[in-house]
Amino acid sequence: MFDTKPLLGEEAPSVYNTTHRRKTVYAVLKAVAVAILVVSALVYSGSSSHKPAPNKKNIIFMVTDGMGPASLSLARSFKQFRDDLPINDILALDRHLIGSSRTRSSSSLVTDSAAGATAFSCGLKSYNGAIGVDPSKNPCGTILEALKLQGYLTGLVVTTRITDATPAAFSSHVDYRFQEDLIAEQQLGEYPLGRMVDLIIGGGRCHFLPASVDGGCRADSRNLIKEYTENDIWSYVGNRQQFDELDGGKNVTLPLLGLLATSDIPYDIDRNPKQYPSLAEQVKVALTALSKATEDSDKGFFLLIEGSRIDHAGHHNDPSAQVREVLAYDEAYKEVLKFIEDSDVETVAVSTSDHETGGLVTSRQVSPSYPDYIWYPEVLLNCSHSGEFLTSKIVSFTRSNSDAKVVEDFITKEIFQNDMGIQDATAQEVKDVKENLSTPGQLLYVLNNMISLRSQTGWTTHGHSAVDVNIYGAVSNFGSIKTQLYQSAENVGLLGNHENIEIGKFMESVAGVDLSKITELLKDTKHHPSSVDEINANSFDQYHQTQ
Structure with a gap:
């Protein structure tokens, strides 16, 4: 009830004044009620001019390559110090922690990124070095492929080479991760299923160009960028200026091939913003473009996002680069959260790591005497x-x-x-x-x-460790996925502690697809190393201890 006393005053000396004032109050209340209805209607309809299909979904899978729990501690404390924040200030990721993941591969308690990503993409354990293949080196159907064949649009956004382990495991099938030339071909559509990816943004021009071309490193003479763009098969952006012309994703023609660096995009601590976009900028373009392209469809999109170079900072034992990479990823995660909040399509985002890198700890004993309880x-x-x-x-x-x-x-x-x-x-x-x-x-x-x-930052290795990694989740406040996300492992949810393959199974369940059916379609995929690569294959286990 509204308090009408201020309108009527302390006294009502006459019938006329009382009646007049009552009419005034009723008129005001009626105007307020109408205003509320109008505002409510605008809020309800303002996010979109159409209503999506009831079962339409967007699935966003995010990977913090090489980020363990200590990386969060390091970055959180660094940010608090840098920005003079209180001790209760936390990262966006921290607010969405729901579980943890065990990371072993089929060949070792300590996984590499290839096997880790294949666990997510195919929902099965494979050997270190495997890209979208099972332990017997048979191609396995991925969640990206399954959704593409259902009519979804798909995308990959990374800060490393697009042919590197994580994006490759969702979009290609090769026996060993070093087969990056072949991975590039498959990502553009050269295998039995045809083109499966609609949007690619990252580094790695090298494996799309022959060695005879500046910045190229392919072993053959093929110029994939020229082959696939000169006939408008793919639209292409190769630098910051062309990226900016995408207008935040509003001016994208799919399929889009965005190769913004010869190899990896520089660490965020080194990145020149006039030359390279941030991960958050790349994510915003991808989300806008995919959302816009699916707005009149009853199918949504699948997007893989990787904070790739957290892993490299771990391999290098570089704490200065490490904290900036984690914070850059946190900014990208905020873009995803904003998208979920603003979208009228049921959307789920799952973020986790393939493994931890470096054996990072936020302390270090620097002298033989009793250790200090501090880091700087x-x-x-x-x-x-x-x-x-x-x-x-x-x-x-x-x-x-x-x-x-x-x-x-x-x-x-x-x-x-x-x-x-x-x-x-x-x-x-x-x-x-x-x-x-x-x-x-x-x-x-x-x-x-x-x-x-x-x-006084500690490291135990230049390689990976077997420590459990965190799982984060965010989902729309409507639809059926929210309940499923927060269920225990027994109910194909992500609450609690899980094997990494259960994350892949969760996405398979949410999408309502059967990856085994996709596997059947991949039998004729060219995936073995060429004779030139056999030496690499034979020495793979030794070579990739640092990958």
Whole structure:
């Protein structure tokens, strides 16, 4: 009830005044009621000019390659320090934690990214190195393929090469992850099912171009970009300017091939925003484009999003790059949350990691004495570039400067003090850098260890670990998926602790597809290494310990 006393006043001295004032109150109440109805109608209808089919769905699967629970702790504390935030400030991901995943492959307790991604895409365990194939090297149907054949649109958005393990496992089938030339061909449609992907945004031009072309690395002479774009089979963007012309996804012609870097897109700490879009920008374009393209369809879309280079920072033991990569992914996750909130199509987003990389811990004993209970995020903030960037910078400088004194001054002043924020470098550290100028891989580790040591950030390996990883989930407030998402493993939900294949099974269940039927269609897929690759295949287990 409204309080009418302020309108009527403390007293009503006459019948006329009382009646008049009552009519005024009723008129005001009627106007308010009409306004409420109008606003409600606008809110209800404003998000879309049409009503989607009752069973229409969007499925968004997000992968934080190499991110374990400690990565969240590191990034959260770093952000609180950097932005002067209270201790109860948390990441967007933190608000959506629903479970955890066990990550072993069929060949090892410690998985690689290929087997980890195949567990998600095919819902089965396979060996380290497997891309969309089972332990017997038979192609297995993926969730992306199943949905495409049902009429969904599909997309891949990553920050590494688009032919790298995670996107490849959803969109191709090869025995070994190093077969990136063949992966590129399959992603464009060269296998029994034809083209399965409608939108590709990431790095990796290298495997679409012959080695004879600048930036190319294919073993054959094929120029896939030219083959697939000159006849308008695919639309193509290859740089920041062309990406910006997509107008946030409003000006996209599908299928879209977006190859924004020769290899991997630079770490976020190094990324020049005038040259490369952020992961969040890529995600926004993909979501807008796919949503727009499906608005008049009774089918939605499937989108894979990967924060790929969290893994690389772990391999490099680079805490400065690590925290920026996690925060960049968190911004991309916010874009997904906003899309879900604004969409009138039932949408579910599941985010998890294929494995943890680096054996990261937010502490480190730096002396034989009793350890300090502390770590220093300010050290990471003071470092303005990744070890990868700085290694390249040092190597490039020393190639054109042979004077030992000039080189040493460059290392101590330009690299240590200006780029890394280290003012107390020791003579031994200078010596270590100088002794590894001809071995960039080792130089990278020397530089990153200087930051890790001073911040007291701990690492146990340059490879992967078997630690359980987190599962995050977000879903529309309407439709049937919400209940299913928060069910236990026994009910094909994601609440609690799971094997990684159960995440793949969850997507299969939500989509209402049968991956085994897709597997039957893939028997004639070319997936074995060529004779040239046999040596690589034979040495694969040793070579990919660091992948």
